[in-house]
Amino acid sequence: MRLGLATLVCVTLALGACQREERDTRPQSSLGSGEQPTPVTTLEPGGQRPSPSDNKAASFEANAFHLSEGKRLFGWFNCSGCHANGGGGMGPALMDEKWIYGSSMESIHATIRDGRPNGMPSFREKIPDDQIWELAAFVRSLGGNAPSSAAPSRNDDMMTHPSENRMPDAATLGKSP
Amino acid sequence: MKRILSMAFASAGALSLQGCAGLQSALDPKGPAASELAWLIWFFTGLCAVVWVLVMIALAAPLTMRSRAQAEPLAIDPGADGRKLRVVMTAVGVTAVILVGLTLLSFFANRTLAAIGSDAALTIRVTGHQWWWEVRYENAMPSRILTTANEIHIPSGEPVRLLLTSTDVIHSFWIPSLSGKLDLIPGHTNVLDIKADKPGVYRGQCAEFCGVQHANMGTFIIAEPRAKFDTWWNDQLRPAADPTGDEAKAGEDLFQRRPCVMCHRIGGTPAGGTVAPDLTHIASRQTLAAGTLTMSRGNLAAWIADPQSIKPGSHMPVVELNGDELNAIVAYLEGLK
Numbered sequence: 001m002r003l004g005l006a007t008l009v010c011v012t013l014a015l016g017a018c019q020r021e022e023r024d025t026r027p028q029s030s031l032g033s034g035e036q037p038t039p040v041t042t043l044e045p046g047g048q049r050p051s052p053s054d055n056k057a058a059s060f061e062a063n064a065f066h067l068s069e070g071k072r073l074f075g076w077f078n079c080s081g082c083h084a085n086g087g088g089g090m091g092p093a094l095m096d097e098k099w100i101y102g103s104s105m106e107s108i109h110a111t112i113r114d115g116r117p118n119g120m121p122s123f124r125e126k127i128p129d130d131q132i133w134e135l136a137a138f139v140r141s142l143g144g145n146a147p148s149s150a151a152p153s154r155n156d157d158m159m160t161h162p163s164e165n166r167m168p169d170a171a172t173l174g175k176s177p
Numbered sequence: 178m179k180r181i182l183s184m185a186f187a188s189a190g191a192l193s194l195q196g197c198a199g200l201q202s203a204l205d206p207k208g209p210a211a212s213e214l215a216w217l218i219w220f221f222t223g224l225c226a227v228v229w230v231l232v233m234i235a236l237a238a239p240l241t242m243r244s245r246a247q248a249e250p251l252a253i254d255p256g257a258d259g260r261k262l263r264v265v266m267t268a269v270g271v272t273a274v275i276l277v278g279l280t281l282l283s284f285f286a287n288r289t290l291a292a293i294g295s296d297a298a299l300t301i302r303v304t305g306h307q308w309w310w311e312v313r314y315e316n317a318m319p320s321r322i323l324t325t326a327n328e329i330h331i332p333s334g335e336p337v338r339l340l341l342t343s344t345d346v347i348h349s350f351w352i353p354s355l356s357g358k359l360d361l362i363p364g365h366t367n368v369l370d371i372k373a374d375k376p377g378v379y380r381g382q383c384a385e386f387c388g389v390q391h392a393n394m395g396t397f398i399i400a401e402p403r404a405k406f407d408t409w410w411n412d413q414l415r416p417a418a419d420p421t422g423d424e425a426k427a428g429e430d431l432f433q434r435r436p437c438v439m440c441h442r443i444g445g446t447p448a449g450g451t452v453a454p455d456l457t458h459i460a461s462r463q464t465l466a467a468g469t470l471t472m473s474r475g476n477l478a479a480w481i482a483d484p485q486s487i488k489p490g491s492h493m494p495v496v497e498l499n500g501d502e503l504n505a506i507v508a509y510l511e512g513l514k
Contacts, residue, residue, distance in 0.1 A: 026485045026495055072492075076452045077439060126439055128494045156363060 023065045027130045056133040057105035061140060064150040070138025071152045071164070073131055082119070085160040086142040091119060095142040095161065097170075103145070108136035144170040201380035203353040208372045210290050210356040217286050221279065228275065290357070294370020297338035301329060305341070305348030305361035305383070308390040308491060309454055309467040314410065315340075323413050324442075326454035327467045330409050333376045333400040341367040349385035352398050358384045373400035380468070389490035395468025416445025417457045420509050428509025436496050437506070443513070453493070460514045466491070478507045 060066045074080070082091030092100060101107050101116055112132050115122035123132065141151045144167035151164035161167075199205065206212040304311040314323040331337045341350050343361040350369065351358035359369045373379065383394035401409070420429045432438060433447060440453035448456075459465075463472055466488055470476040482503055484493040498506070 023490065025490050026483075125434055126436055128436055128496050131436075131494055 021064060024059075024063075024130075027128070054129065055106065056130070057109070057136075060133045060137045061105055061145075062147050062150050063137070064152075066134045067137050067141055067146055067150055067164070068152045069131075070134035070136070070141075073127075073135055074138055077123075077127070077135075079135070086139075087160065094139050095144075095167070097143075103140065103143070105133070105136050105140060108139050109133060112136060138164075142167070144168050200378055201353050201382065205354060207377060207379060208355040208374055210293055210371060211354055213286050213289050214357055217282065220282065224275065224279070290370075293372055294336045294338045294368075297336040297370060299332065299335065300338045300340060301331075302340045302342070303329070303350060303361070305343035305345075305350070305387070306452075307345050307388050308383070308394040308488070310350075310394075310396045311454070321410075321414065323410060324455050325413060325458070325462075327395075327464065328397050328399060328462045330399045330401065330406055331371070331373060332403045332406040333373045335403070336370055336372045339369045339371060341369055346387050347385050348383050348387045348394070350381065350396075351384040352379050352381035352396075354379040355398060360385055371398075373398065376401050390488050393467060393469045393488050393491075395464070397463060397468065412461070413458055417443045417513050420512055422508065424505050424508040425512050426509075428505035428507070431498075431502055431506050432509060435498070435502075435506075436494065440492075456510065456513060458513055460511050466493075474507060474511055477510055478503055481506060 082089060083094050084091075086095040087093055088096075092098070099107070101111055109132055111120060112127070112135055113122065113124050113129075127135070137146065138152070140146060141164040144164075146164065148165040148167075148169075151167070153165050154163040203211065203218075204215060206215040300315040302313040302315055304313070310327050310329075312325050312327070312329050314321075314325075316322050339350070341359055341361040342365065343363045345363065347363070348361040349358050350361055352371065355373055356369060356371045359367050361367065377400055379398040379400070381396040381398060383391055385391075387394065420426045429446070432443070438448045438450065440450040442449050442451060442455045442457065444455070444457035460472065464470060465472055465476055465480050466484070469488055470480060480487055480493075481496070482498070483495055484491055485495050
């Protein structure tokens with residue numbers, strides 16, 4: 001009886017390990033970014049940017065697959081050309097506490113999609129919407145805003161900063177417990 | 178019942194032998210390296226089969242033989258120990274000779290393989306990507322350097338040197354009809370020399386598990402006579418053909434404005450991405466998406482419309498295009514001969 005119970009517990013635990021993260025390689029709606037309005041003013045009521053119609057912030061920001069895809073695209077699309085692996089160069093740093101246009105996923109998504117004054121180009125038609133969300137999620141992980149269990153681990157090549165999953169947690173950074 | 182069974186076995190055997198021929202088979206060698214390896218594997222298999230049969234007979238014999246009736250069961254045969262020792266020592270000696278012989282054969286086969294490319298005039302750099310092959314024809318003259326993807330043209334009857342490397346994970350380059358396999362390792366260059374005796378098309382396959390689309394990472398070696406190969410090279414060096422017709426012109430415009438341009442290169446246009454296959458002469462190739470689809474207008478449209486249902490997990494994203502836009506881009510790409 002006791003042996004049977006122990007076996008049952010072990011089997012249940014082992015089966016629990018079968019659960020794995022979903023890899024969402026296809027956008028849920030094939031029409032996303034094209035339908036979204038372009039803001040015509042920088043003034044936003046209440047200082048809060050309206051949320052995009054197809055908001056994927058919640059489902060992308062703690063998803064290891066999307067974060068690592070974002071990291072790959074960050075390199076492929078030469079974001080480092082201006083932002084230098086997040087440290088900043090011609091463009092602002094992405095791994096510090098100062099965010100000119102807000103550090104939320106929605107703000108970063110809007111920055112990549114529509115561009116910002118003084119240099120940030122718009123990638124509205126150049127990058128599919130899901131890939132913009134992936135980039136936004138990765139950019140947030142640069143500053144320690146992603147769970148370390150999901151953030152990308154070390155690079156295969158030159159390491160310019162600690163890997164994203166070893167960044168100090170932004171929520172507790174600089175504060176004593 | 179017995180007849181049906183034997184017929185089934187015969188047809189299954191015939192079918193599996195059929196699988197040994199064709200454009201991707203190590204047992205159907207089409208080059209010196211593959212011939213050497215095929216001869217080696219047949220010789221090893223034959224010799225080991227003979228040894229196995231002899232060992233099985235030696236094991237079975239004592240079970241079936243009747244022991245000699247001895248007058249005195251407890252009498253000691255003074256010669257028995259010596260006889261047994263001789264039998265065992267002979268077997269050990271024969272085993273040692275066979276093993277040393279096979280080692281020498283393997284060593285000399287390796288020497289032959291290494292000598293194939295010692296006077297190679299053509300060097301091709303093959304870079305593995307998830308899940309396609311980048312192919313770059315090296316040349317001392319920069320204007321003769323050519324980058325293409327997934328399809329490797331070589332002159333037949335000439336040794337060719339391949340420099341193998343990778344940008345992401347370990348892949349393995351294997352053209353069974355021409356050569357053994359060799360890994361493509363990030364940050365390291367491996368050298369593989371191949372030679373095709375006769376013109377023909379030989380299929381290759383990634384032979385090291387490299388991710389979800391490992392199975393759809395094929396390549397084709399197209400061996401053709403030197404003159405034809407030179408013509409091909411010169412044709413491929415030309416910038417992309419100008420679009421003809423309104424639809425294709427619209428397609429070119431869309432290609433430059435939409436996400437295609439972020440990753441792909443088309444020679445002679447501003448599109449200069451290097452992280453995805455070069456599309457300058459995509460319509461001259463026989464397959465799409467690393468041997469996944471044959472080249473046709475329909476397949477091209479299907480691949481662009483929804484790559485994630487054809488090759489799930491591949492790095493080509495689903496791009497929002499309406500029907501007219503898709504048709505225009507396909508018309509443009511179809512003209513890139």
